[in-house]
Amino acid sequence: MRNPRWLLPALVATCVLFAAPLSLMLLGSVKSGEELARNPHGLFPENWAWSNYLEVFTSLPLGTYLRNTLLLCLGCVSGSLLSCSLVAYSLARIPWQGSRWLFGTVLLTLLLPWQVTMIPRFVLISELGLYDSLWAIILPCFLGDAFYIFLLRQFFLSLPQSLLDAGRLDGLSHWGLFWRIVVPLSYPALTAVGLFQFIETWNNFGGPLLYLSDPAKFPLASGLERFVSSYGDQTHLFLAAATIFTLPAFLLFFLAQRHFLGTASSGGIKG
Amino acid sequence: MLVAPPLNRETSAGLAFASPWLLGLLVLFAWPFAISLYWSFCHFDLINPPEPAGWANYQRIGRELWAGQGFGLALINTAYTILISVPLSILLGLVLATWLSYDLPGRGLFRAIIFLPSMVPVVAASVLWLWLLNPSDGWLNAALEWCGLPAQNWLTQSRSALSPESVQRLVSEPLANWKLAGSKDALVLMTLWGVGNYVVIYLAAMGDIPRSLYEAAALDGAGAWRRWCHVTLPMLSPVILFQLVVGIIRGVQTFTNVYLLSEGTGQPAGSLLTLSLQLFLAAFEDLQVGYASAIAWCLFVILAAATWALFRTSSAWVHYRTHT
Known part of the structure; x- marks a missing residue:
């Protein structure tokens, strides 16, 4: 079947609308503050003010914010990987009596809104003396996350049992099977x-x-919000800061594009 | 004990491997779950020990619900955003996925453009939209005026509730003065911009629909539109149900963009005071933890009831493939 003739124009128009906010952000981030105020709706900058990106580093402690973000990421990623894979192995590959029940609790907590547990968690974290410490955010990651446990359990279940049996015969314990095979x-x-x-x-x-x-x-994330709420008139700077903050997500997208848009190579349907 | 030794060893290994989650379940879920129910029946300010208060917090919620203030206002705001943004997201997602499923030149680029906004961190997206929606010199109003449409009071004015008077006022005014959109519609707009997540899932599900079904429908003389209605839509219905449930759950839990768009206040005129923001402000600004816990529990019960009702009625419209 042929494509309808209106399809391409309609798609192009939609894509222009979808691309506009980010394009305007990128273009705005290289306009000078003076130009943004004088001519807010000019599309391309009269003078490309690349210095905005340097200014942003001097006018707000971007280095400190970045270090804190990276510390949080390091802590949470290693915590989640360790705890979730251990729990998922227990649920997928150790035949013990409580595992089905425990898996049920994993699914149940997925349905629980964060609002219900927020205040008691805050009280608990404060009681532990972790308020105003990065550990308040990192520590819970070491106790597993329902969604990642679920995801890893499904993957572990798909591994061939014969490999694990072979490991067993070679005298590996669960600890050994986990680290050396799974x-x-x-x-x-x-x-x-x-x-x-x-x-x-x-x-x-x-x-x-x-x-x-x-x-x-x-x-x-917090630094950006703080900057915008206290220096809301420095549009050129917060656009540059927002661009910097968005960059990793974009990089990740272009690196893993195939993964995100998995169907790109498959045929899809034809009308 | 009655348990055989090898089984026992498996059990202890299972428990040992699962210990992070056991601890997490206890400390981060079970205890908070129980204690917040208890606190919802107390007066508690995070400083002095909680004092039992019977049903006082729930009575307050009932009164506010009746008066349309506080909890009542937050419930209306949340329901408004969800009832508009979830159906529109699903519709837009389906349309875009259908368009993108055609074999067009530059299809990869189109897909990337639609999907990319959903990758933007919420804080960055909110900051960006705050700028675009600025009522005086924002891009959106400029674009509306360029199209000959009236500029809207995004983020500065709440839309008044629909009443006979407001409808009459609207009808009697010239089109150019219509101020239809308010802060909550700005929120809906942001949600629609991030619809790429949905599109990707619909596209993947469309790829799984057996081609033979389309061929059979074409042989029966069905045109493109009828094939879409009678093959694509039913085959996608399980995914639509999933999106509906996830959309409602996410909509109720949305916090960051509401907080940022209203600068942490729910203003103007409480028009962005959603349930999660109301709860946050009650607990950490007003230190009314008992009342906040009661809100959390009402929210939980409403959400559970909505999810349950959706699944109960789903058998009427969701079509599960029994064989492929």
Whole structure:
């Protein structure tokens, strides 16, 4: 069947609308503050003010924010990978009586809104003396995350039993089976979990809002919000800062494009 | 004990490997779940020990619900955003996925452009939209005026509730003065911009529909539109149900962009005071933890009931493939 004739124009128009916000952000981030105020709706900058990107580093402590964000990402990614893979192995590959029941609790917590547990968690974290510490956000990652446990369990279930049986015959304990067979075979799934957790931590705003009050401990997300709410008129600078903050997500997208748009090579339907 | 030794060893290994989750379940879920239910029946300010208060917090919620303030206002705001943004997201997602499934030149680029906005961190997206929606010199109003449409009071004015008077006022005014959109519609707009997540899932599901079904329908003389209605749509219905449930859950839990668009206040005129923001402000601004816990529990019950109802009615419209 042929494509309808109106399809291409309609798609191009939609894509222009979808691309406009980010394009305007990129273009705005290289206009001078004076130009943005004088001519807010000029499309291309009269003078390309690349210095905005340098100015942003001097006018707000971007280095500190970046360091905090990276510390959070490092802590949360390693915590999640370790805890979720261990729990997923128990649920998928150890035949013990409580495992079905425990898997049920994993699914149940997925349905529980964060609002219900937010306040008691805050009280708990404060009681532990972790308020205003990055550990308040990192530590819970070491106790597993329902979604990642679920994802890894499904992957571990797909590994061939014969490999594990062979390991058993060679006298490996569960600990040995886990580290020598399951983990090396699961790099794709572990990479996916690591990436998801990285993005989640990078983007996380609610956690730092709740647990951090000292600006020296702020990650980028909180720093950006603080900057916008106190220097809202410095449009050129917060557009540049927002662009910097968005970059990793874009990089990741272009690196893993095939993965995200998995159907790109398959045929799809034809009308 | 009755348990045989080898089984026992498996059990202890299973428990040992699962210990992070066991601890997490206890400390991060079970205890908070129970204690927040208890606190919802207390007066508690995070400083002094909680004092039992009976049903006081729930009575307050009931009163506010009746008066359309506080919790009532937050519920209306949340319902408004969800009832508009979820159906529109699903519709737009389906349309875009259908368009992108055609074999067009530059299809990869189109897909990337549609998908990319959903990758933008919420904080960056909110900052960006705050700028675009600025009522005085923002891009969106400029674009609307360029198209000959009236500029809207994004983020500065709440739309008044629909009443006979407001409808009459609208009808009597010239089109150029219509101020239809308010802060919540700005939120809907942001949600629609991030629809790429949905599109990708629909596209993947469309790829799984057996081609033979389309061929059979074409042989029966069905045109493109009828093939879409009678083959694509039913085959996608399980995914649509999933998106519906996820959309409602996410909509209720949305916090970051609401907080950022309203600068952490729910203003103007409480028009962006959603349930999650109301709960956050009650707990950490007003230190009314008992009341906030009661809100959390009402939210939980509403969400559970909505999910349950959706699944119960789904058998009528969701078509599960029994064989491929």
